Amino acid sequence: MSPKKAGPGLPAAVTSRDVARSAGVSQSAVSRAFARVPGVSEATRQRIFRIAEELDYQPNALASGLITRKSGMVGIVLSQLNNPFLSQATEVLLKELRRKHLQVLVFSAAGDSDLGEAAVEFGRYRVDGCFVLSPHLPRKVARLYARLGPTVILFNRSVPGMKASAVSVDNVAAGAEVADFLIVRGHKRFGYLHGLAGATTDRDRFKGFRSRLVQAGMAPPVEGSGGYDYDEAAVASGAMLQDGGRPTAIFCGSDSMAMATMDVARFKLGIKVPEDLAVVGFDDAPTAAWPSYDLTTIRQPIAEMVEAGIELLLDPKRTADGPSRNIVFEAKLIVRGSA
Amino acid sequence: MSPKKAGPGLPAAVTSRDVARSAGVSQSAVSRAFARVPGVSEATRQRIFRIAEELDYQPNALASGLITRKSGMVGIVLSQLNNPFLSQATEVLLKELRRKHLQVLVFSAAGDSDLGEAAVEFGRYRVDGCFVLSPHLPRKVARLYARLGPTVILFNRSVPGMKASAVSVDNVAAGAEVADFLIVRGHKRFGYLHGLAGATTDRDRFKGFRSRLVQAGMAPPVEGSGGYDYDEAAVASGAMLQDGGRPTAIFCGSDSMAMATMDVARFKLGIKVPEDLAVVGFDDAPTAAWPSYDLTTIRQPIAEMVEAGIELLLDPKRTADGPSRNIVFEAKLIVRGSA
DNA sequence: TTCCAATTCGCATACGTATGCGCTACCAAC
DNA sequence: GTTGGTAGCGCATACGTATGCGAATTGGAA
Numbered sequence: 058m059s060p061k062k063a064g065p066g067l068p069a070a071v072t073s074r075d076v077a078r079s080a081g082v083s084q085s086a087v088s089r090a091f092a093r094v095p096g097v098s099e100a101t102r103q104r105i106f107r108i109a110e111e112l113d114y115q116p117n118a119l120a121s122g123l124i125t126r127k128s129g130m131v132g133i134v135l136s137q138l139n140n141p142f143l144s145q146a147t148e149v150l151l152k153e154l155r156r157k158h159l160q161v162l163v164f165s166a167a168g169d170s171d172l173g174e175a176a177v178e179f180g181r182y183r184v185d186g187c188f189v190l191s192p193h194l195p196r197k198v199a200r201l202y203a204r205l206g207p208t209v210i211l212f213n214r215s216v217p218g219m220k221a222s223a224v225s226v227d228n229v230a231a232g233a234e235v236a237d238f239l240i241v242r243g244h245k246r247f248g249y250l251h252g253l254a255g256a257t258t259d260r261d262r263f264k265g266f267r268s269r270l271v272q273a274g275m276a277p278p279v280e281g282s283g284g285y286d287y288d289e290a291a292v293a294s295g296a297m298l299q300d301g302g303r304p305t306a307i308f309c310g311s312d313s314m315a316m317a318t319m320d321v322a323r324f325k326l327g328i329k330v331p332e333d334l335a336v337v338g339f340d341d342a343p344t345a346a347w348p349s350y351d352l353t354t355i356r357q358p359i360a361e362m363v364e365a366g367i368e369l370l371l372d373p374k375r376t377a378d379g380p381s382r383n384i385v386f387e388a389k390l391i392v393r394g395s396a
Numbered sequence: 397m398s399p400k401k402a403g404p405g406l407p408a409a410v411t412s413r414d415v416a417r418s419a420g421v422s423q424s425a426v427s428r429a430f431a432r433v434p435g436v437s438e439a440t441r442q443r444i445f446r447i448a449e450e451l452d453y454q455p456n457a458l459a460s461g462l463i464t465r466k467s468g469m470v471g472i473v474l475s476q477l478n479n480p481f482l483s484q485a486t487e488v489l490l491k492e493l494r495r496k497h498l499q500v501l502v503f504s505a506a507g508d509s510d511l512g513e514a515a516v517e518f519g520r521y522r523v524d525g526c527f528v529l530s531p532h533l534p535r536k537v538a539r540l541y542a543r544l545g546p547t548v549i550l551f552n553r554s555v556p557g558m559k560a561s562a563v564s565v566d567n568v569a570a571g572a573e574v575a576d577f578l579i580v581r582g583h584k585r586f587g588y589l590h591g592l593a594g595a596t597t598d599r600d601r602f603k604g605f606r607s608r609l610v611q612a613g614m615a616p617p618v619e620g621s622g623g624y625d626y627d628e629a630a631v632a633s634g635a636m637l638q639d640g641g642r643p644t645a646i647f648c649g650s651d652s653m654a655m656a657t658m659d660v661a662r663f664k665l666g667i668k669v670p671e672d673l674a675v676v677g678f679d680d681a682p683t684a685a686w687p688s689y690d691l692t693t694i695r696q697p698i699a700e701m702v703e704a705g706i707e708l709l710l711d712p713k714r715t716a717d718g719p720s721r722n723i724v725f726e727a728k729l730i731v732r733g734s735a
Numbered sequence: 736t737t738c739c740a741a742t743t744c745g746c747a748t749a750c751g752t753a754t755g756c757g758c759t760a761c762c763a764a765c
Numbered sequence: 766g767t768t769g770g771t772a773g774c775g776c777a778t779a780c781g782t783a784t785g786c787g788a789a790t791t792g793g794a795a
Contacts, residue, residue: 070465070781072780072781072782074781074782082744082745083745083746084745084781084783085744085746085747085782085783085784086743086744087782088781088782088783088784089744089783091782092782092783094783095742095743096743096744096784097744098742098743098744101743101744113543113544115516115519115544116520116781116782117462117520117522118520118522119458119459119467119521119522119780119782120458120462120750120782121782121783122458122750122782123456123458123462123749123751123752123781123782123783124749124750124751124781124782124783125750125782126409128458130501130521133502135490138477138483138486138487138490139483139484139487139682144477144478144483145478147477148477148478148504151474151477151502151504152504152506155510160501160503160517160521161502161503162499162500162501162502163472163500163501163502164494164500165487165490165491165494165500167491171494177454178499181454181456182458182469182499183409183456183457183458205452287682316686317686319688320687320688323687323688324687324688343478343626347626347655347656347659348664349655349658349659349662349663349689350688409751411750411751412751412752413751413752421774422775422776423753423775424752424754424774424775424777425773427751427752427754428753428774430752431752431753433753433754434773435772435773435774436773436774437772437773437774440773440774455751455752456750456751456752458750458751458752459750459752460751461752461780462750462752462753462779462780462782463752463753463754463780464753464780465780
């Protein structure tokens, strides 16, 4: 009754050979039946499936991955799950990859060295491709991916000159759009709350925002740095608002930082939003729509971006040599009550 | 120069044999060097590492998993990433598993059938264990895991009589604690906003809440159902508050539902919180501490729960036969301004 | 009936690593 | 010098599936 030699504590796995023996066919027949390739008659295929079901047989993905050189897994490098944009993108990504019958190997990276470690691990597991969802990706690490790992899709971050495709939004245009919007509303003094210093997304948004302001004859915005973190942003915007000649409009690099700014203004400094201060965020997190904040913000087309990213990853035309592609989407200003 | 026969588009992977040849040793030596088992001298180990580094060699995890019958991966089944408790738990879990050098295969499950599919996929990839983070897990699916998959750790959900260990909090006690807290504050009419109907966590919280109220001579709470969703909860609590003899205190199954209740009360019905209505949530999401809500809520000891879960998963004593264990933690009431 | 093509199937081998076993040096103790 | 022990190493095989190739079977056309 006991198959072969049940190792200590190891569940005696049922193999394709076991199924073959029970069904009176060869192991290759079982393999072909499950791989859905021609070479087995419909009748025997059915019989094999029936027996397999009875025996609780499941093809060993490690073994098949070894021989086909495709693991059936894609990697996702994640930095902050609390970031609502990344969290939403992750959720959509997981859902879409599942529809394509791809498993997902997730690597949570806290620092830069973790990002590199992810490349190594993905290499070891022979993932069929990977997504990098991180606001920060040093060139050095990007090179590591190019050397070790499989094809990489950068999400919301492009590294020019790197052999890695990317999907992102036009952050410069988005920043400029916010500037236009606030200028039209009659604002004169502006503030910008940075996210992570060094991230291209942040730089681009700021560049678009600032240059449009200057172009319209305004003074460049006061700057603060919130690190995409509520508490840090609260401190930064508090400082910004306690200065003399404080800004009447603040553009924040993320919704959570925008909400921190609103909370500080309202509850700590007694500044009315939107009457005395306009606040604009970025990401359109679910909370942004809640009436307590009712936040004007920038929405990125997450679903489309994910779809494009997956297509880039699976596109057979680019596996060999094709140059890396960078797909840019338009972000959209969602006007609500905070500005 | 080109190794063997570079398949079409397939990166010609460097194998341990290639390293062995370059280093002038046998393949087994390379294997032993990387597995850090005795059988190679320190000198040759160093040489092997040097050569491996030069060749960009990375041991194939699929191959080694095939032979050792351990994939080095654990599975995580995720239902809602937008649920702050699950999202926080996921983040901690990812971080801890990484410290243990375990890779993580994530499966996002929308419905019950997805939960079952996750079991199948985890089986195919021979994960070394898996976590189920879902408020809902039907008995039938739990049985599927027991049959196909590896050892399972349920997170925040216990299935009595199932061969699956679990970590959770004492939801009955938590519900009772909230009841006590509100009774002491002088409330007489209560409401309870359910999360997902059928989830044991929800049932237990309600049971503890209700029985303590009744025990204190109060009328049982008015009930509503919000499905752990902000919008749905807003509708439900709106209905609850527009009734005559509306409750003066509402206990909600999650923070997001509690915030929906506060927003509806304040912005739609003009009811003052906490003056005219006390609101208590569950989870202690990061947003709960923000001054706009300043929500009184229940905090679950996420870090400890994750740690215990991992320990359960890796505990060698229980792999073979040991009965499933259920570790229960105490939840803690965090008193803030909303009640 | 004969012959050819198509279909179905099994044999054998390969994927890349882990590991038991045997062999060789070498050293210490007698 | 002989013996016993140990460390270092290679040989060979196993893990479970995929797949090229030839053999066997079948059906139909000639």
